Amino acid sequence: MQDLTIAVVGATGAVGAEFLRIVETRYPSLPNLKLLASSRSAGKRISVGGKELVVEEATEKSFDGVDVAFISASSEVSHRLAPAAVAAGTVVIDDGSAFRMEDTVPLVVPEVNGADVEWHQGIISIPNCSTTPLVMAAHPLHQVNPIKRIVADTYQSVSGAGSGAMADLREQSERLLDADSNTSKSGKGQIAYNVIPQIDRFLDTGYTFEEQKMRQESQKILHAPEIRISATCVRVPVYISHSASVHIEFTEPMPVAQARELLSAMPGVTVLDDPETGEYPMPWDVAGEDDVFVGRIRQDLSHPNGLVLWIVSDNLRKGAALNSLQIAEELVSRGRLKPKHTSGVTG
Numbered sequence: 001m002q003d004l005t006i007a008v009v010g011a012t013g014a015v016g017a018e019f020l021r022i023v024e025t026r027y028p029s030l031p032n033l034k035l036l037a038s039s040r041s042a043g044k045r046i047s048v049g050g051k052e053l054v055v056e057e058a059t060e061k062s063f064d065g066v067d068v069a070f071i072s073a074s075s076e077v078s079h080r081l082a083p084a085a086v087a088a089g090t091v092v093i094d095d096g097s098a099f100r101m102e103d104t105v106p107l108v109v110p111e112v113n114g115a116d117v118e119w120h121q122g123i124i125s126i127p128n129c130s131t132t133p134l135v136m137a138a139h140p141l142h143q144v145n146p147i148k149r150i151v152a153d154t155y156q157s158v159s160g161a162g163s164g165a166m167a168d169l170r171e172q173s174e175r176l177l178d179a180d181s182n183t184s185k186s187g188k189g190q191i192a193y194n195v196i197p198q199i200d201r202f203l204d205t206g207y208t209f210e211e212q213k214m215r216q217e218s219q220k221i222l223h224a225p226e227i228r229i230s231a232t233c234v235r236v237p238v239y240i241s242h243s244a245s246v247h248i249e250f251t252e253p254m255p256v257a258q259a260r261e262l263l264s265a266m267p268g269v270t271v272l273d274d275p276e277t278g279e280y281p282m283p284w285d286v287a288g289e290d291d292v293f294v295g296r297i298r299q300d301l302s303h304p305n306g307l308v309l310w311i312v313s314d315n316l317r318k319g320a321a322l323n324s325l326q327i328a329e330e331l332v333s334r335g336r337l338k339p340k341h342t343s344g345v346t347g
């Protein structure tokens, strides 16, 4: 990874900042980094691993000499810049929903379907930040006892909506601290002291786009279109880490002890589950962690083949930046990503 030239589109955003924090700790001798954002940020300086780097405006011409580009901005930006990057011989790892469901684009969580990077045609997508922890927990269980149905209810932090939403929570909380909660209705977009049962736009089905993403993306990553999935995605006044209460129906009964064993053996998953001592994962503690945490593992008393899990993960790390970097590492380990100056790939 250290030999690569890496472009980070959205370097000034919530995911971009986390990405740079991970890069500086994971690769102390830094790769060659090119920080890109909108014209608003051009000229801004960001310190990465003790080096001061200057942000440039991202344009279609930004990718000459770039081996891999991580795009964490918006679907519009991805649609505009990814084809230009691919044309320049750059592998694109895209964080948004722009390409995830396209047949020619692998949607990858390396611990689950790392081999899918093999068939990329220039662009690889990472899933939505609630889908990733769900498939990380579902995969090892599904391997031994096929899953028939999943019902997932999420509790998603404001950082999932970017740095602007984090600032909103701070400002609203300060403003409401002394307010009389009985005297006013919540305003549009009020997240402080509130929960919002809508993330992204509503679809004709009555579900939101976020809920549809969890269903479709999980099926694609698990290579299991037959699994029936229903999600309710809710924004909660938490800064970092998404949580989910997940009910899974298997083909056969799944004993709790077996589920615990399978989840404990899954790379990137930590089981934190001790009802006697009150141990279970919570977003405050999981923020900054790489692993997906699973607790409250219990039999679903409403179904003989049912299991209930509580899953928490840092949406900015495994839900976004870390997963992107792991995809690049997967490509490198498979010999599918090399520095252009040594591989002879034209720019």
Ligand SMILES: NC(=O)c1ccc[n+]([C@@H]2O[C@H](COP(=O)([O-])OP(=O)(O)OC[C@H]3O[C@@H](n4cnc5c(N)ncnc54)[C@H](OP(=O)(O)O)[C@@H]3O)[C@@H](O)[C@H]2O)c1
Pocket (backbone or CB within 6 Å): 009, 010, 011, 012, 013, 014, 015, 016, 036, 037, 038, 039, 040, 041, 042, 058, 071, 072, 073, 074, 075, 077, 095, 096, 097, 127, 128, 129, 159, 160, 161, 162, 163, 164, 315, 316, 319, 320
């Ligand atoms: N947050 C999460 O947990 C999460 C998880 C998975 C995926 N994602 C996806 O990652 C993407 C970024 O999310 P975020 O939370 O980091 O959002 P954010 O904090 O709002 O940051 C947005 C970034 O995009 C840049 N940008 C905006 N317009 C641009 C343009 N025209 N050209 C180039 N860059 C532009 C911004 O640059 P300026 O500072 O110059 O405006 C900023 O760096 C989204 O697609 C999101 O769906 C987020």
